[in-house]
Amino acid sequence: MKKLGLAHLWIVIAFLYLPIAVMVVMAFNASPLYQLPFEFSLDWFAKLPGNDRLLSASGNSLVLAIVTAILATAIGTPASLALSRRKFRGRSLLQLLLLPPIAIPWLITGTAMLVFFFSTGIGRGLFAMTIGHVALAIPYVVLVVGTGLQSQRADLEEAAMSLGSTPLHAFFSVTLPLLLPSIIAAALFAFAVSLDQFVVSYFLATPGVTTLPVEIYSAIRKGFTPEINAISTILLGASMVLVLAFALLSNMGGARERR
Numbered sequence: 001m002k003k004l005g006l007a008h009l010w011i012v013i014a015f016l017y018l019p020i021a022v023m024v025v026m027a028f029n030a031s032p033l034y035q036l037p038f039e040f041s042l043d044w045f046a047k048l049p050g051n052d053r054l055l056s057a058s059g060n061s062l063v064l065a066i067v068t069a070i071l072a073t074a075i076g077t078p079a080s081l082a083l084s085r086r087k088f089r090g091r092s093l094l095q096l097l098l099l100p101p102i103a104i105p106w107l108i109t110g111t112a113m114l115v116f117f118f119s120t121g122i123g124r125g126l127f128a129m130t131i132g133h134v135a136l137a138i139p140y141v142v143l144v145v146g147t148g149l150q151s152q153r154a155d156l157e158e159a160a161m162s163l164g165s166t167p168l169h170a171f172f173s174v175t176l177p178l179l180l181p182s183i184i185a186a187a188l189f190a191f192a193v194s195l196d197q198f199v200v201s202y203f204l205a206t207p208g209v210t211t212l213p214v215e216i217y218s219a220i221r222k223g224f225t226p227e228i229n230a231i232s233t234i235l236l237g238a239s240m241v242l243v244l245a246f247a248l249l250s251n252m253g254g255a256r257e258r259r
Contacts, residue, residue: 020236027229044230054231057215060126061195064211068133068194073187075134076141083142084149098139109136110203117204124206132200137190144189148182185245192242195235 026034030041048054082088083095101109110132117128152175160170198213205214212235216228 061212065194069191072137072190080145106199144186
């Protein structure tokens with residue numbers, strides 16, 4: 001029974017990762033039509049600098065992801081502190097309202113944002129996409145930072161204040177250093193959520209101002225080119241680095257508390 005369960009696990013993993021592995025391998029194949037035998041080549045990576053549309057969309061995605069990470073972390077961290085350390089009326093309701101943006105299908109969220117932005121006069125474009133991405137990333141930041149707060153002792157600030165420290169000084173000298181790994185992990189999570197976001201970006205993008213996932217989708221509809229494999233491989237590598245950084249920082253926070 002154990003071997004059967006292990007075999008099932010490997011089948012699921014192969015089902016998930018085999019298409020990605022094929023895409024990465026074909027990014028290094030010289031043939032534009034995926035012809036075999038495989039012939040190693042870096043031509044498609046070399047041609048990327050000449051693809052203005054993909055480069056422009058990549059730049060938009062990076063700028064959007066960086067801004068989203070900064071804003072979502074700046075907004076979500078104080079919100080997480082308030083929800084974790086303060087008691088006020090409506091606190092449970094606010095905590096409950098963090099879950100729907102994560103659970104609701106992004107198709108519905110994208111449609112709702114499109115209608116809202118047009119009704120308020122904001123319209124579509126990079127500014128609208130920034131608001132949409134930040135709104136989607138804030139719940140993740142609150143949850144990640146909140147998890148970090150739960151692993152800390154709340155009486156450490158009280159001990160610092162009993163020794164003459166002000167509340168603000170106690171926060172910056174005691175709580176913030178302990179919470180910093182969780183904050184960085186939350187920022188990386190928000191960056192990854194924005195970088196990989198397609199549905200909301202597709203609804204809010206305008207011609208000429210798109211993100212990389214939207215541009216890849218449009219390029220596939222018009223005619224596939226192996227340059228998409230190349231840029232997707234680069235994006236996959238960046239995403240894996242973020243995931244590893246997130247895992248390391250999360251462990252760092254836990255290890256620090258155990259000591």
